[in-house]
Amino acid sequence: MPDQLRCYSPVDGKQYVQRSYCSDEELIAAVRNARAAQQDWQSMPLEQRLGLLDKVLDYFDEHRSLIAEQITWQMGRPSRYAEGEINGVLERGRHMLAIAPEALANVQPSNDSALNSASEQGIDHYIELTPVGLVLTVAPWNYPLLTTVNSVIPALAAGNGVLLKPSAQTPLAGEHFQRACAQAGLPKGLLQCVHLRHEQSSRLLSEGLVDFASFTGSVQAGAEFERSAAGQFLGLGLELGGKDPAYVRADLTAEQLEEAAVALADGAFFNSGQSCCGIERIYVAETYYERFCERFVQEVSQLKLGSPIELETSLGPLVRPAAANWVREQIQQAVEQGAKAWIDGSEYPLDDGEGAYLAPQVLTDVNHSMSVMSEESFGPVVGIMPVSSDEQAIELMNDSDYGLSASIWTRDKDAAQLIGQQIQTGTVFMNRCDYLDPALAWTGVKQTGRGVSLSSLGYAQLTQAKSFHLRLD
DSSP states (O other), X not given: OOOEEEEEOTTTSSEEEEEEOOOHHHHHHHHHHHHHHHHHHHHSXXXXXXXXXXXXXXXXXHTHHHHHHHHHHHHOOOHHHHHHHHHHHHHHHHHHHHHHHHHTSOBOOOOHHHHHHHHHTTEEEEEEEEEOSEEEEEOOSSSTTHHHHHHHHHHHHTTOEEEEEOOTTSHHXXXXXXXXXXXXXXXXXXXXXXXXXXXXXXXXXXXXXXXXXXXXXXXXXXXXXXXXXXXXXXXXXXEOOOOEEEEEOTTOOHHHHHHHHHHHHHHHHGGGGOOTTSEEEEEEETTTHHHHHHHHHHHHHTOOXXXXXXXXXXXXXXXXXXXXXHHHHHHHHHHHTTOEEOSOGGGOTTOOSSSSOOOOEXXXXXXXXSHHHHSOOOSSEEEEEEESSHHHHHXXXXXXXXXXXXXXEOXXXXXXXXXXXXXXXXXEEXXXXXXXXXXXXXXXXXXXXXXXXXTGGGGGGGEEEEEEEEEOO
């Protein structure tokens, strides 16, 4: 069993980071130290905690160039976009801090008759939201900072301690969170970045060494995560797979259709399609279908596949060759089954058919019997189908094992709301896609997972209710 974590950069295939895995003794010590630090942290006034956490976020702003460069080398995002993730960290983190006083405030019974009755009896009663204790955050590689901040900042704001396990592909991202907490003056050991093997992460759950665990990753890994926690009665937040759809309605103007094509191309191919909420399938009103496909392909054809270090690159490599080969297999199978491929891969010399660099692809004449329209791709490919009605679009959008987000393009807000109510998904967008509004609950249905991050509801799973019934006489 290897005793070293090795991150190989998809940029050039060479080793970029090497770290020692935690020993079992070091892991138990980390749990013990985090729990000790959490007791002091919990007793600190909320206003003071929030002030220190604001300094944690300042760290990412101050070190944005270095962090962005490291993200590019670790997972391949083009350097022209890398700092955008840091902007998202600041936006989400500061929003969660701003709403913390209200979200974590004591809950007072609101029923007038109960209040009057309690008052008449000399009773003070309320619900206090207390921290769950120790939170395990298992972060993915595709957005190593954003997915981490969703869990870590509210967990700490609520008074918890945190063990942060970053992906082996992006270990430096987790280390920056630990460094940021130390620089801001948080209690030593309160947040620790731990490089763990799979069985060590499972042990934290199966032995009840943590009180809540947040996991972002594949459905298969999420199921294993859930099995490890069985019988320990600890809370779980699971964000798993996605196959997010978009629907372009027939009521758009020509200008709006143009906007939809441009925006959806970005939503499908940004980060080389390696986004849980990226657009992976598009349904277009048949009256606009040909026009939309032509404009969409035109936009995709402008993407420049190249080394993410170069500023002109807009499409970098996938995280590893195996990921690119999965998408290649999906495309090949679809074409063999009758799909039309619009992009000539031979025009992209970096795509050698084997490595991590993969040309973008747009497929039409597709259907839901094809893997590319039913199984998560997580790469630079999208299938487009015509539909004859809202009802058909809803049926096709719901024909999936996943449900993270869905995007509707229309001039009619009422129609978007009505359609959205019928789509099995966690988030409904109108005239935009691939965005997380920190004021809204980030959640999913079906095999996309369970639990909520962001918004005031994101604090609910990181706290536990303690009821006080105080009789005064």
